[in-house]
Amino acid sequence: MKMGSLARCAAAGVMMCACAESGLAQQAIFTPAPTMPSAERITTRTLFSFEKFGSDPTDARRDGHELRFDHEFVLGLTGDLSVGLNVPVRVRSVRASDGDDRSMGLGDAELTLKHRVWQDDFGPVDTARLSLFAGTTLPTGNNGFGKDTLDPFIGATFMLIHGRHGFNQSVSWTFTTGTADDRVFAGDGLSDVLKLDSAYLYRLSPDEYTAETTASTYAVLELNTIYETDGETQMFISPGILYEARRFALEAGVRIPVWQDLDRRPESRYGVTFGVRFLF
Amino acid sequence: MQKHVAFVVLMGVAVGFVGCATNGSAQSEAAVEAEGMDGRIESESVTMVVRGMSCPKCADNIDLQLRSVRGVRDVAIDLGAGEVKVAVDPMVPPTRSQLAQAIRRSGFSLVSIDTP
Numbered sequence: 332m333k334m335g336s337l338a339r340c341a342a343a344g345v346m347m348c349a350c351a352e353s354g355l356a357q358q359a360i361f362t363p364a365p366t367m368p369s370a371e372r373i374t375t376r377t378l379f380s381f382e383k384f385g386s387d388p389t390d391a392r393r394d395g396h397e398l399r400f401d402h403e404f405v406l407g408l409t410g411d412l413s414v415g416l417n418v419p420v421r422v423r424s425v426r427a428s429d430g431d432d433r434s435m436g437l438g439d440a441e442l443t444l445k446h447r448v449w450q451d452d453f454g455p456v457d458t459a460r461l462s463l464f465a466g467t468t469l470p471t472g473n474n475g476f477g478k479d480t481l482d483p484f485i486g487a488t489f490m491l492i493h494g495r496h497g498f499n500q501s502v503s504w505t506f507t508t509g510t511a512d513d514r515v516f517a518g519d520g521l522s523d524v525l526k527l528d529s530a531y532l533y534r535l536s537p538d539e540y541t542a543e544t545t546a547s548t549y550a551v552l553e554l555n556t557i558y559e560t561d562g563e564t565q566m567f568i569s570p571g572i573l574y575e576a577r578r579f580a581l582e583a584g585v586r587i588p589v590w591q592d593l594d595r596r597p598e599s600r601y602g603v604t605f606g607v608r609f610l611f
Numbered sequence: 612m613q614k615h616v617a618f619v620v621l622m623g624v625a626v627g628f629v630g631c632a633t634n635g636s637a638q639s640e641a642a643v644e645a646e647g648m649d650g651r652i653e654s655e656s657v658t659m660v661v662r663g664m665s666c667p668k669c670a671d672n673i674d675l676q677l678r679s680v681r682g683v684r685d686v687a688i689d690l691g692a693g694e695v696k697v698a699v700d701p702m703v704p705p706t707r708s709q710l711a712q713a714i715r716r717s718g719f720s721l722v723s724i725d726t727p
């Protein structure tokens with residue numbers, strides 16, 4: 332990749348970070364939640380992720396890591412309908428049997444429409460919500476990170492918050508219509524992808540909300556399962572922490588593979604993610 | 612073929628989203644209509660009881676929506692009690708339905724609007 336392209340990608344990433352904002356409250360790190368910004372508010376979220384992979388069962392014997400910067404912008408259309416755009420910037424370093432490679436570029440963006448179809452606010456801080464979402468990837472990728480196709484996806488996500496306890500459950504299905512140059516992660520092949528994500532959040536502080544409450548801290552534990560229709564399967568356990576103030580939030584988590592059955596792409600060794608959300 | 616099926620499913624879901632009449636916050640408008648309170652606020656402050664504010668950022672969503680209503684001077688939110696206190700400009704007081712709509716646009720449920 333030429334330095335000019337690198338500089339443009341880096342500049343785009345920095346600019347998007349500078350504009351970062353999010354109204355995605357009590358949302359776990361890897362599990363989608365039915366939360367959304369209020370009407371006519373634009374929110375964004377920036378995630379910095381590092382994932383190490385290896386133990387490649389294919390002849391390529393790939394081993395390496397990927398650094399990924401996700402920039403998510405969400406617009407609240409009404410109180411229960413939102414549209415979001417996620418633009419990833421990816422940097423991948425691979426050692427393989429046929430040589431080493433380092434590349435950087437834009438990944439395929441994701442456009443998502445989310446509608447909260449059911450809601451029961453049964454206490455001052457207690458709520459249960461269900462949202463449906465649908466969207467598609469957009470062929471914005473370059474330098475081998477894109478697929479030049481539109482991959483539609485649909486899903487549902489449920490949230491239950493009762494006192495200090497929060498539970499999120501999400502299921503999604505991606506109709507994969509094209510392949511990436513190099514099959515490293517789920518969705519890179521031509522198989523459809525099923526994702527099952529569960530998250531539990533426990534509010535560490537404050538013990539009780541009051542009129543003076545301006546921030547809260549949550550312990551997060553997630554179970555993330557990815558199944559591709561050709562049998563490739565991964566399951567991760569993902570502990571993390573979320574600090575949420577009124578105008579910003581910080582999040583950090585790790586992804587630890589607990590079960591992997593992969594024949595066509597390398598296994599994940601671990602992943603680390605840091606995120607920042609702002610609300611203006 | 613798979614691509615066509617995928618897009619049909621996607622478009623169906625998208626149409627369903629937009630067309631779905633379910634509104635999780637309809638409780639807000641219903642609360643106001645049930646109390647027949649569509650007139651202007653006649654006091655300098657009101658207290659709204661709101662449910663579902665599960666986090667500080669939820670409160671901020673409400674704060675931003677209410678402050679965009681003309682005539683709202685200040686907003687104070689007690690997450691634990693589920694109370695939103697609104698200071699009102701008596702020269703240009705908002706209506707109760709404007710306050711209720713701000714809660715609905717925030718995505719939360721309004722239980723009542725009380726004046727001193």
